[in-house]
Amino acid sequence: MSVRGSLLKGPLGFGAAPLGNMFRNIPDAEAEATVDAAWQQGGRYFDTAPFYGAGLSEIRLGRALAKHNRNDYVLSTKVGRLILDEVETGKRDFGEKSGLFEFGRPNRVVYDYSADGTLRSIDDSLKRLGVERIDFVWIHDVSRDFHGDQWLHFFEIARTGAFRALTKLREQGVIKGWGLGVNSVEPCELTLDMTETQPDGFLLAGRYTLLDHERALQRLMPAAAAKKVDIVIGGPYSSGVLVGGAHFEYQKAPPEILAKVERIRAVAQRYSVPIKAAALQFSLAHPAAAAVIPGASRPERIAEDHAALAFVIPGDFWRELREQKLVAAQAPLPIDR
Structure with a gap:
């Protein structure tokens, strides 16, 4: 079953990274109310990961979804990191995401892209989520962003480990599909070129947004469309900077990014278009x-997101973005349909 075929109830899902206390210490009641709001608005696709708050996001999401029938929603989580019982006492190094979940659980987090590590990760996630199955599994952050020049070494471990383990689980009907969950296009392009295993999709975070999409357009997006490998877009607000936040790529936004955001915002204001609507x-x-x-x-x-998706944007807005080169010339726009 394809990713797209499983998400027919609507293209707007719920990214549960914030439930892991991303950037701030979120009360349990507020986290549950947010998931409840997503459900009430019609959201039926929920994505999480062990990394988000060292298991906190999965625990909170599972508790909130426990009141619903498991057959009524689509659930994805990730593999590549194991959450250990021991407490981490030193400084955590997670590349660009270091410090992102400083308010999460203190459990030690280790990388493991092996087949055994993949199966253990899924088993641990099932327990934290309190469910009997997971629909889609994304291999998390196997990219240069987190492993530097060693990223191909980790990718090779995943290729001979996680890729094969997840392919077997898909063939057995244990999961519906798998792919990569990354913040860069390079590993996705490499995976598309492989012949021994084929992913069902990718969760691409921050790389196909209104603010940052040129690299993905060069090859990944057209190649994925041609091979019918679906892309789930994560981080459509570019870590929040598009919608008034201070972060881009999980760090303080640099001046050149803030300047581009202001140019986009100026066009949006002229046409009375909410930035969220344009981004989604x-x-x-x-x-x-x-x-x-x-x-x-x-x-x-949640209500803002759903209203943004339904907002009718005038064609002249998109044309001006293209004329001002605020979007790539080859980027498909709603007016092109």
Whole structure:
């Protein structure tokens, strides 16, 4: 079953990274209310990961979804990191995500892309989520962003370990599909070129957004569309900087990014277009995009996201973005359909 075929109830999903206390210490009640709001608005696709708060996101998401029938929603999580019982006492180094979950659980987190590590990770996630099955599994952060020049070494471990283990689980009907969950296009392109195993999709975070999409357009997006490998778009607001936040790529946004955001914002204001609407609808306009999963930790944000997706954006807005070269010339836009 394809990713797209499993998400027919709507292209707007819920990214549960904030439930792991991303950037701030979120009360349990607020986290649960946010998931409840997503459900009430019709959201039926939920994505999480062991890394988010060292298991905290999975625990909270599982508790909130326990009140619903498991057959009524699609669930994905990730492998590549194991959450240990021991407490981490030293400084954590997670590349660009270092410090992102400083308010999460203190458990030690280790990388493991092997077949055994993949199976153990899934088993641990099932327990934290309190469910009997997971629909889609993404191999998490097997990229240069987190492993530097050693990323190909880790990718090779995943290729002979996680790739094969997940392919077997798919063949056995244990999961519906698998792919990579990354913040860069390079490992996705490499995976698409392989012949021994084929992914069902990718969760691409931050690389096909209104603010940052040129690299993905060069090869990944058209190649994925041609091979019918679906892309789930994560981080459509570019870590929040597109919608008034201070972060881009999980760090403080640099001046050149803030300047581009202001140019986009100026065009949006002229046409009375909410930035969220432009961001979500841009990401979904590409034929390869199957769903978009903005994160949220406040219930009111959910209604904003759904309203943004339904907002009718005038064609002249998109044309001006293209004329001002604020979007790539080859980027598909809603007016092109």
